[in-house]
Amino acid sequence: MGAHVSIAMYQRNIPLRYRLVGQRCQTCGGVNFPPRAVCSQCSKGTRFEDIQLSGRGVLYSWTRIAGAGAPSEFAAQAQALGSFVVGLVQLEEGPRVVAQIVEVGRSAPRLGQRVEAVLRRIYEEDGVIRYGYKFRPAGDAAPTPPGK
Amino acid sequence: MPEVAIVGAGQTRFGDFPDRGVKELFAEAYQETLASVDRGMDPADIQAAYIGCLSAGGGFQLGQLAPLLTSYVGLPDIPSLRVENACASGGYALVAAICAVASGRYDLVLAAGVEKMRDASANRARYWLGVSGDTEYERLAGLTFAGIYATMARRYMEEYALKREHLALVAVKNHAHGAQNPKAQFQRQVDVDTVLRGPEVASPLGVWDCCSTTDGAACVLVASARVARSFTDRPVYVMGWGAASDHLAIHDRARITSLRATVSACRQAYQQAGVGPQDLDLAEVHDCFTIAEIMAYSDLGLCEEGRNAALLESGATRLGGSIPVNVSGGLKAKGHPLGATGIGMACEIFWQLRGQAELPSRQVKDAQIALSHNVGGSGGSAVVVVYRGG
Numbered sequence: 001m002g003a004h005v006s007i008a009m010y011q012r013n014i015p016l017r018y019r020l021v022g023q024r025c026q027t028c029g030g031v032n033f034p035p036r037a038v039c040s041q042c043s044k045g046t047r048f049e050d051i052q053l054s055g056r057g058v059l060y061s062w063t064r065i066a067g068a069g070a071p072s073e074f075a076a077q078a079q080a081l082g083s084f085v086v087g088l089v090q091l092e093e094g095p096r097v098v099a100q101i102v103e104v105g106r107s108a109p110r111l112g113q114r115v116e117a118v119l120r121r122i123y124e125e126d127g128v129i130r131y132g133y134k135f136r137p138a139g140d141a142a143p144t145p146p147g148k
Numbered sequence: 149m150p151e152v153a154i155v156g157a158g159q160t161r162f163g164d165f166p167d168r169g170v171k172e173l174f175a176e177a178y179q180e181t182l183a184s185v186d187r188g189m190d191p192a193d194i195q196a197a198y199i200g201c202l203s204a205g206g207g208f209q210l211g212q213l214a215p216l217l218t219s220y221v222g223l224p225d226i227p228s229l230r231v232e233n234a235c236a237s238g239g240y241a242l243v244a245a246i247c248a249v250a251s252g253r254y255d256l257v258l259a260a261g262v263e264k265m266r267d268a269s270a271n272r273a274r275y276w277l278g279v280s281g282d283t284e285y286e287r288l289a290g291l292t293f294a295g296i297y298a299t300m301a302r303r304y305m306e307e308y309a310l311k312r313e314h315l316a317l318v319a320v321k322n323h324a325h326g327a328q329n330p331k332a333q334f335q336r337q338v339d340v341d342t343v344l345r346g347p348e349v350a351s352p353l354g355v356w357d358c359c360s361t362t363d364g365a366a367c368v369l370v371a372s373a374r375v376a377r378s379f380t381d382r383p384v385y386v387m388g389w390g391a392a393s394d395h396l397a398i399h400d401r402a403r404i405t406s407l408r409a410t411v412s413a414c415r416q417a418y419q420q421a422g423v424g425p426q427d428l429d430l431a432e433v434h435d436c437f438t439i440a441e442i443m444a445y446s447d448l449g450l451c452e453e454g455r456n457a458a459l460l461e462s463g464a465t466r467l468g469g470s471i472p473v474n475v476s477g478g479l480k481a482k483g484h485p486l487g488a489t490g491i492g493m494a495c496e497i498f499w500q501l502r503g504q505a506e507l508p509s510r511q512v513k514d515a516q517i518a519l520s521h522n523v524g525g526s527g528g529s530a531v532v533v534v535y536r537g538g
Contacts, residue, residue, distance in 0.1 A: 003275065003278060003279050003283050003287045003288065005283070005284060005288060009284075013284075034284075034285055040395075040400060060303065061299045061300070061302045061303040061306075061404065062299065062302060063291075063295045063298035063299050063302060063350045063351055063352075063353075064348070064350065064351040065290060065291070065292060065295050065350050066347070066348050066349055066350065066351075068347075069292055069294060069295075069349045069350060070290065070292070071275075071278050071287060071290060071291075071292055072271050072275065073288075074290045077290075083348075084290060086289055086290050086291045086295055086299070087299075088299055088303075088398060088399060088404070095399070096398075096399040096400075097285075097399055098285055098286050098289045098291055098397070098398065098399050099289050100289055100290055111302070111303070111306050122288065122289075122290075123288070123290075130288075132288075
């Protein structure tokens with residue numbers, strides 16, 4: 001039994017899930033991701049413009065989810081890999097985002113480590129593959145925002 | 149003078165009961181509550197009921213669970229409402245009952261909580277637990293309930309040089325308390341090595357750092373101070389209470405090493421009660437994961453921020469210490485039947501402040517003032533109540 005997010009609901013969020021499109025508050029200039037009805041920075045602004053986030057950030061915290069403890073929609077992934085890492089990433093533009101951290105193998109990620117967003121398969125529901133952002137350790141080369 | 153008192157309390161043992169469903173569990177706690185009223189009472193005097201339950205009875209009764217339960221125990225007419233705020237459902241049901249009485253509309257209200265978790269397959273239980281965070285952004289990144297607290301724990305360990313062993317000490321302490329509580333799910337002690345060797349659930353948390361899935365129910369009778377003494381010479385008064393919320397998702401919070409909802413609810417409760425943490429004789433604290441109890445120490449003012457591990461190591465929070473925390477065994481050992489947990493805390497405090505713990509060895513001596521702290525999910529909501537014995 002998985003958490004149900006309908007295709008319609010997922011579809012409305014494609015720009016942020018595929019390309020990390022955030023909101024810039026026209027009142028205070030603060031950046032929100034994911035979007036909000038009222039700016040989380042100034043608690044006043046209700047008008048926003050879209051902003052393309054860089055996808056660059058640092059690891060703020062993380063955990064390794066053991067295979068047996070994975071949510072049901074990630075059970076197959078956990079079974080194949082044994083476990084997977086989920087992190088809290090502090091983006092360059094300010095917001096934090098929860099996402100899987102990939103390409104770290106069994107090694108322990110380090111807080112403060114630089115990471116970059118990549119577009120990956122997240123899970124499958126209603127027969128539809130849901131794509132979205134994950135993060136991987138940042139290489140030396142300039143990263144490309146996902147979906148570009 | 150407080151306006152509201154608790155005059156009766158009852159709780160099933162928390163645990164695994166294949167032979168009882170949500171109705172039977174509720175009825176058992178209710179009957180024990182009626183029997184606990186010193187001068188006896190007529191159930192017809194109960195004017196309203198608030199019942200905390202997260203899963204709507206495991207999903208079988210999505211609507212009107214509360215009228216179903218109250219009619220089952222012979223109260224078909226009174227207004228009866230299910231209260232849901234994840235693991236704080238019970239705490240919020242208690243606060244709803246307190247407000248209903250304090251408003252002057254009612255003199256006697258039932259506050260209850262019930263959860264039937266053990267009927268659910270492991271998959272389904274993970275479903276109910278995993279949808280109390282921000283589903284779209286936490287759950288759908290693969291994060292579990294344990295995973296969210298694990299993320300807090302990792303950051304806490306980094307910022308405050310907390311060691312893995314400190315987390316284990318919380319489990320060891322609360323299991324030692326639970327071992328003496330006949331109503332606890334796990335009545336056995338564990339040692340630090342066992343905790344450290346336990347299978348990993350979400351690093352750094354292992355299985356012994358996590359609460360279990362649990363069946364159980366609990367009730368308290370909330371009365372106006374005006375009528376309380378017609379039921380008992382020893383009411384337990386509600387001195388103050390507070391409730392607050394926070395961003396549901398940890399990514400929206402400025403800090404993840406403290407629960408802002410707890411800090412805010414606690415400030416309100418102390419202010420109304422006119423007491424502070426130094427006045428407490430015991431506290432029932434929301435230890436759904438070991439890191440949660442450690443964070444709660446400073447959020448509730450039991451120590452300064454950063455002194456949390458030192459407070460734990462000093463033994464002050466053990467039974468016999470200066471501020472015993474979770475003498476019931478806590479969520480960790482007593483068990484965590486989501487909606488029943490917050491009411492179960494009030495039951496424990498009712499017994500402790502009346503000197504009625506089943507075993508003398510688990511009674512906090514001369515306890516006068518106590519606090520309960522109930523958290524929804526990963527801190528999206530919290531309730532703090534301060535009580536004193538009559």
